[in-house]
Amino acid sequence: MIDLRSDTCSRPTSAMRRAIADAEVGDDLFGDDPTVRELEAATAQLLGKEDAVYVPSGTMANQIAVRLHARPGEAVVTDPLAHVVTVEAASLAGLSGVTTIPVAHERGVYDADAVRAAFAPAHRFFPRTVGPPPAVVWAENTHNNGGGAVWPADRLAEIPAVAAERGLPSHLDGARLWHAALAVGTAESQLAAGFDTVSVCFSKALGAPVGSALAGPEQLVARARRYKQQLGGGFRQAGIIAAGALYALREHRPLLRRTHEMAARFAEQIATMPGIEIDPAHVATNIVRFELTDGDSGAFCERLHAAGVHMLPSGPRAVRAVFYLDIADEDVEPAAEAVRRVVTSAAAGSDPAG
Ligand SMILES: Cc1ncc(COP(=O)(O)O)c(C=O)c1O
The missing domain is CATH 3.40.640.10 (Type I PLP-dependent aspartate aminotransferase-like (Major domain))
Structure with missing residues (x-):
């Protein structure tokens, strides 16, 4: 997870x-x-x-x-x-x-x-x-x-x-x-x-x-x-x-810069995905908040959790992801990829894990 x-x-x-x-x-x-x-x-x-x-x-x-x-x-x-x-x-x-x-x-x-x-x-x-x-x-x-x-x-x-x-x-x-x-x-x-x-x-x-x-x-x-x-x-x-x-x-x-870099990289990656609304220029620190253009954040977080990534709903369509020192640099791409699978499978009505 x-x-x-x-x-x-x-x-x-x-x-x-x-x-x-x-x-x-x-x-x-x-x-x-x-x-x-x-x-x-x-x-x-x-x-x-x-x-x-x-x-x-x-x-x-x-x-x-x-x-x-x-x-x-x-x-x-x-x-x-x-x-x-x-x-x-x-x-x-x-x-x-x-x-x-x-x-x-x-x-x-x-x-x-x-x-x-x-x-x-x-x-x-x-x-x-x-x-x-x-x-x-x-x-x-x-x-x-x-x-x-x-x-x-x-x-x-x-x-x-x-x-x-x-x-x-x-x-x-x-x-x-x-x-x-x-x-x-x-x-x-x-x-x-x-x-x-x-x-x-x-x-x-x-x-x-x-x-x-x-x-x-x-x-x-x-x-x-x-x-x-x-x-x-x-x-x-x-x-x-x-x-x-x-x-x-x-x-x-002194180590926190890495948490900002991971957040920025994650934001850049999800910003290109259909179904996600975020301005990566707004991501200044370790917190990434994005909106789903369609669907509700609770259901999204449930499906994402089933796909191995835990995030928090923070509004009807808003989701929050926070980066910290325990998160490895190598976790950023898989986390973004899981977001892609969940938004695209939700749009197609299929199972993101399967
Ligand atoms: C801006 C801000 N102030 C205060 C707090 C409260 O901290 P705690 O969870 O330790 O009560 C938080 C917690 O996330 C916070 O983000």
Whole structure:
């Protein structure tokens, strides 16, 4: 099976497992797990922030950021396809009593004018009390539902600036910020500069088994540690998993270019196939999102799975394939070939495996 459902399906390598086995540990809740401390310091440094807190998931990092920046009855200003809006089990509303103000976007990327346009009219004829009060402006880079789309560095820098115009903080969901940095050739710290907080994940294409981090100024991270505890994220001997994350950060981050190359090659190949809609120029990182001109994505993924390739439906006609380090360069052509067999056999009503 070639598993392209998600880069979260990566498995720890033998070397990573050795680092995990050898990890020095302590009780993180007492603040004395040395491996967690080392990971937090390395992450903060890489992101150019004062401090960082290691948390179980990207969802928890984002939800802590929501609590830091918004109170019940307030709104996160972001694009409606953002991960925090679409696939965090409604925790904005469920955990924090927070709603959203949608920003017009293209594949998850927008600009300062789109943020200004999303705010209610600032005019004396318009009652100021009726709309959701904006609390934080939120950008996602790379953008998952946008097909791994990358923000141009100057466009991204507009977001904290436009937030500041309204006296608002800003958050960067950088679950895959490593990929964005690689794609635009700009350091993560520079992309994150200006944002009050940034969340990153070690458990996606970086290949660690568990964990994410939230980075920001010392005072905010100190509050974040309290919210982590409130949400049940308090760790004990977490050096065991932090060692995997630290290994991933140091050893796997420099290897990610290959995942972009595989995605680009796969996109080029399927773009020539009848029944598939994709602009390969939109594939900037390790995620490939394509549309079926005919038929539904669920049935397509079932047939593809039977043919030995696992992908994820991500819309009625949309399908997502994600490349990561466990995928071999030699898997790209067979995966594309399986797509061809499934679309052509679906059109002809025959069995792609047979
Ligand atoms: C952009 C983005 N943010 C946050 C998350 C949440 O991460 P986790 O699955 O670790 O909760 C994901 C997961 O895919 C993501 O793509």
